[in-house]
Amino acid sequence: MPLYIRDDDVDTLARKIQQLTKAPNKTEAVRRALQNELARAQAAIPLKERVKDLQDKVRNRMGPNNADFDMKKFIDDMWEI
Secondary structure, three states, rough: OOOOOOOHHHHHHHHHHHHHOOOOOOOHHHHHHHHHHHHHHHHHOOHHHHHHHHHHHHHHHHOOOOOOOOHHHHHHHOOOO
């Protein structure tokens, strides 16, 4: 079945992709573009998960949490107050 695109802007984009990717026709160009976009969307990791991963790495590198740690005393000692 031939691909018919009614929107002129979308048709222009499909032709540009066809030329740049050397696709044999617009249908193949659109197929490749859609497959690439689908793969990109599936590979994208949500910001919430990326931040959680970074927080976990930092937490692991800092070591166990000390409930008795006094931040004020620590900073005062650093500044020799």
